[in-house]
Amino acid sequence: MKHFFSDQHVAETSRAAKLLHQLRFAGTVLVVPVLLAACGSTPGNDSPATADPESTAVSVDQLLIESESLPAVQGNDLLLQGAEALIADSDLRGANTILESLGQPSRLLPQQQLRYALLQADLAQSQSNSTAALRWLEGSLTNAADPRTELGARYFYTRGRLHEERNQLAEAVSAYAEGSVYFVDDADSDIFDRIWQALQNLSTDTLNQLAADASSYALRGWIELERVYRDDEYSLSSQLDAIARWQTIWSSHPATRRLPSSLAELRQIWEQRPRHIALILPLSQATGVAIQEGFLSAYYQALAENRDQPQVSVLDSSGIDDVQDLYEQAADLGADLVIGPLSKFLVNQLQGMDRLPITTLALNYLDNPGQLPRNLYQFGLAPEDEIDQAAQFAWAEGHRKVALVTPGSQDYLRLQTVFQSSWESLGGSVVSAASYGETNDYSAVVKRLMAIDSSEARAERLLDLLPRNTMEFTPRRRQDIDFIFLIANPRQGRLIKPTLAFYFAEDLPVFALPSIYDGQQSANDNRDLNGIWFTAEPWLLSTDDELKASINQNLRTTLAPLQRLRALGIDSFGLYARLGMLSSGRLASISGTTGRLTIEQAGRIHRGLQMARFVNGRAVAQPDNVTSSDD
Numbered sequence: 001m002k003h004f005f006s007d008q009h010v011a012e013t014s015r016a017a018k019l020l021h022q023l024r025f026a027g028t029v030l031v032v033p034v035l036l037a038a039c040g041s042t043p044g045n046d047s048p049a050t051a052d053p054e055s056t057a058v059s060v061d062q063l064l065i066e067s068e069s070l071p072a073v074q075g076n077d078l079l080l081q082g083a084e085a086l087i088a089d090s091d092l093r094g095a096n097t098i099l100e101s102l103g104q105p106s107r108l109l110p111q112q113q114l115r116y117a118l119l120q121a122d123l124a125q126s127q128s129n130s131t132a133a134l135r136w137l138e139g140s141l142t143n144a145a146d147p148r149t150e151l152g153a154r155y156f157y158t159r160g161r162l163h164e165e166r167n168q169l170a171e172a173v174s175a176y177a178e179g180s181v182y183f184v185d186d187a188d189s190d191i192f193d194r195i196w197q198a199l200q201n202l203s204t205d206t207l208n209q210l211a212a213d214a215s216s217y218a219l220r221g222w223i224e225l226e227r228v229y230r231d232d233e234y235s236l237s238s239q240l241d242a243i244a245r246w247q248t249i250w251s252s253h254p255a256t257r258r259l260p261s262s263l264a265e266l267r268q269i270w271e272q273r274p275r276h277i278a279l280i281l282p283l284s285q286a287t288g289v290a291i292q293e294g295f296l297s298a299y300y301q302a303l304a305e306n307r308d309q310p311q312v313s314v315l316d317s318s319g320i321d322d323v324q325d326l327y328e329q330a331a332d333l334g335a336d337l338v339i340g341p342l343s344k345f346l347v348n349q350l351q352g353m354d355r356l357p358i359t360t361l362a363l364n365y366l367d368n369p370g371q372l373p374r375n376l377y378q379f380g381l382a383p384e385d386e387i388d389q390a391a392q393f394a395w396a397e398g399h400r401k402v403a404l405v406t407p408g409s410q411d412y413l414r415l416q417t418v419f420q421s422s423w424e425s426l427g428g429s430v431v432s433a434a435s436y437g438e439t440n441d442y443s444a445v446v447k448r449l450m451a452i453d454s455s456e457a458r459a460e461r462l463l464d465l466l467p468r469n470t471m472e473f474t475p476r477r478r479q480d481i482d483f484i485f486l487i488a489n490p491r492q493g494r495l496i497k498p499t500l501a502f503y504f505a506e507d508l509p510v511f512a513l514p515s516i517y518d519g520q521q522s523a524n525d526n527r528d529l530n531g532i533w534f535t536a537e538p539w540l541l542s543t544d545d546e547l548k549a550s551i552n553q554n555l556r557t558t559l560a561p562l563q564r565l566r567a568l569g570i571d572s573f574g575l576y577a578r579l580g581m582l583s584s585g586r587l588a589s590i591s592g593t594t595g596r597l598t599i600e601q602a603g604r605i606h607r608g609l610q611m612a613r614f615v616n617g618r619a620v621a622q623p624d625n626v627t628s629s630d631d
Contacts, residue, residue, distance in 0.1 A: 076108055080115045087122050096123060110144030114151060117141040121158060134162050147218075153182030157191055169198045170210045177219040184254040196260035199226040200588045205623050221253035229263070233591045236270050236577045237306040262586045273577040274359070276311045278330035280340030281363075284318035288342060290562040291363065294569025294593075295339070297551050302573070310337075310576070317341050323349040330358055339363065339572050350376055361572060361579065365604065372602055377579055379572065379605040381564055381594065383415055383513065386535045389609055390485065390511045391422040393533070399482035399509070401431045403449050405496065406487040408435035415513075419485055431480050436492075442499045451478040452503050483509040486532070490518045494528040509533065514540070514609070519560035523617030530617065535609040539567035539593035541621040567593035575605070 067075035079098050086095035102108065105116045117136045124133035136142075137159045146152040156179030163172035176195040183189040199222065202210070207226060214220045228246050232238035243263060247256045279295060281288035292314065303309045313333045315326060323346045330338050338360040341347060347364045350356065356375040364380045366372070394402070402423060406416040413435065420430050434449040436442060446452070484505070488496055493516045500506065512534040519540050520526075540560060542548055551566065558566070571592040581587035582599040590597045595607030611622045 076112055083119050092123055092126050105141055113141040114144050130162050130166055147178045147181045153179045169201055170206055172198045174219055177222045180254045181218055184258050192258055192260045195222055221250045225255055230591055235302045240266055269581060274310055274337035276335045278313050278315055278335035278338045280315045280317050280326050281342055282318045283316045287565055290565035291569035293555055294566035295573050298570040298573040301547055337576060377603040381568055384418055385607045386513050387419045388422050389535050393611060394483055394511055395426045400428050401480055401482045403432040403481045403484050404430060406435050408437050412487055415487060442496050446499045446503050450503050450505055486510055486512045489515050498528050517560055517619050519563050521618050526614055527617040529614040533613050536612040537564055537567055537594045538610050541610060541612055
């Protein structure tokens with residue numbers, strides 16, 4: 001075969017000879033498939049060399065010799081193929097030597113540049129350097145990436161994985177979305193589930209920003225699918241209808257042909273849902289009535305949208321001291337799901353059963369999280385969730401030293417211990433703590449907390465030694481406090497916060513539990529709470545929820561404690577058909593009125609609450625990316 005060699009090809013031949021010497025010296029031997037007819041390839045073809053079943057396995061020596069006899073384009077293809085095979089064979093040193101031999105990658109053809117960038121990213125990943133890997137994948141060498149081709153799809157998938165590993169979920173979604181175009185018919189690819197998992201973990205604010213920046217059809221479609229899914233999270237039947245409408249509108253989208261597995265399973269989950277719910281509550285107590293009001297409000301809203309809802313039997317647990325009696329009643333009625341009981345006394349009795357006869361969503365938590373009966377889920381307004389989130393937010397803000405202010409009763413001192421344990425597990429320290437009883441004057445408590453009393457005592461000792469008319473004294477608070485964690489109700493908070501300011505602690509951030517907010521947007525009443533940060537249920541902060549508006553219009557007005565219990569009832573209905581998906585991991589979380597709901601292996605459901613702050617006397621939900629240093 002006759003070849004016409006350019007000056008560039010002569011240089012390539014010399015380079016290959018040098019590389020061959022380097023690889024021989026390193027002892028690198030690799031078996032790769034080489035097309036014997038590669039020398040007859042069209043010089044302008046920028047596709048990677050591929051092997052057919054008749055290809056001959058040869059060593060790298062042979063590969064390099066073959067590349068010497070080819071025009072530069074085909075020779076570079078073979079060298080890139082060799083580097084890919086070396087990486088597959090874990091010979092990273094040999095692969096790096098080949099890539100270095102290629103010289104300036106900008107001289108390669110566009111598809112070769114993309115292969116080169118992917119290989120460099122592979123090498124960087126092998127050294128656990130995801131930053132360098134992403135630099136290679138986000139540089140100019142990847143401009144030719146076409147998601148409709150195998151190489152381009154691999155590029156977008158790899159880029160998505162790197163962002164996902166770095167918890168850059170919005171960027172991961174963007175990359176995965178482009179690659180999904182190619183993988184729609186690949187049943188073995190996990191890219192659709194990865195996109196969905198990342199979307200599920202995006203905050204609403206981040207999702208909205210991603211939507212504002214989205215420019216491709218694929219990405220916009222994925223975002224809209226996530227939005228319609230979230231909009232109807234309270235009702236599984238409404239979700240299914242919304243997804244069907246989305247598929248009609250986005251008929252050309254990859255996810256129309258292939259839904260993520262958790263969405264594809266929704267229809268089956270709906271068909272297998274409980275058909276008869278026994279709701280067990282103490283109806284002689286305001287707490288039980290509030291939960292019932294929330295549950296039935298959500299139930300009737302779902303019924304108005306879809307008549308195919310489960311039958312509900314309400315059982316009164318007031319005065320009952322044996323949970324077995326309640327189960328016998330539920331079984332006699334034909335219930336296949338129990339929601340309740342609420343009493344911790346009755347919930348603790350469930351632990352004595354090896355297996356519950358009916359799947360149960362208890363509305364409280366076991367005292368002893370030891371061995372659990374099968375079919376038991378636990379859900380409630382656990383203050384531990386609120387405390388952990390407040391601690392994590394404070395830690396993320398850079399705070400390390402805290403002063404604690406809590407009521408002096410045993411229950412609240414237990415919560416103080418829970419916070420201290422959570423805070424110290426993060427690495428923080430508690431430098432001061434003070435408790436209080438029933439009082440309208442918190443001066444002594446704050447002075448003790450801030451060591452003002454110690455400062456005053458030192459001043460008194462000095463005044464005893466020096467003439468009093470020659471001294472002026474200004475108390476000074478301790479300086480080793482980053483923030484204050486406060487457990488208080490609204491009345492207590494309205495007195496404690498100004499007292500902190502009076503004793504020189506106005507500049508310290510104050511974080512509190514939901515108990516600080518009574519649910520009433522009264523600017524006059526709450527102006528003394530200004531600046532306090534607190535964890536809160538979305539239900540208390542929402543202003544445009546259709547169900548909340550209906551409840552406020554049709555039911556009696558209540559303060560925050562009972563509103564929170566109504567939200568618990570709403571979420572218990574929203575959970576009834578999804579418990580299996582949550583416990584199996586097929587569903588990462590549910591956006592509820594009490595928070596974003598997740599589940600641990602023991603069947604304990606956790607709430608991720610919103611951060612809120614009092615601003616001009618009003619409780620205002622804060623964006624996810626806000627910090628306590630923001631004005």
